[in-house]
Amino acid sequence: MNRPVRWSNDALPNLAEQVAYIATDNPSAARRVADAIDKTVLALGDMPIGRPGRVTGTYEISVTGLSYIIAYAITQTSGAEEIAIVRVIHTSRDWSAEEWPE
Secondary structure, eight states, X not given: OOOOEEEOTTHHHHHHHHHHHHHTTOHHHHHHHHHHHHHHHHXXXXXXXXXXXXXXXXXXXXXXXXXXXXXXXXXXXXXXXXXXXXXXXXXXXXOOXXXXXX
């Protein structure tokens, strides 16, 4: 089942900030990070295989080979499931249950 994947208003700027930060020192590394995150996100449309998230109603999946976690929710729109990307979080960030890192 291929579900549409949508980025939340919080997740897109979150991703852009992190990629821009990397790009200041290494633009090609920033592109590789963005591509790996995009690949992980798109795969969720085919099979959302993440673990239960720290925030109720979400799931988390690690980006293979990188220190990033994608937080997402499975939502219903017009009776069909879709994947909503909620946050892109670097694993060095520490956050408590039910809160997103600032």
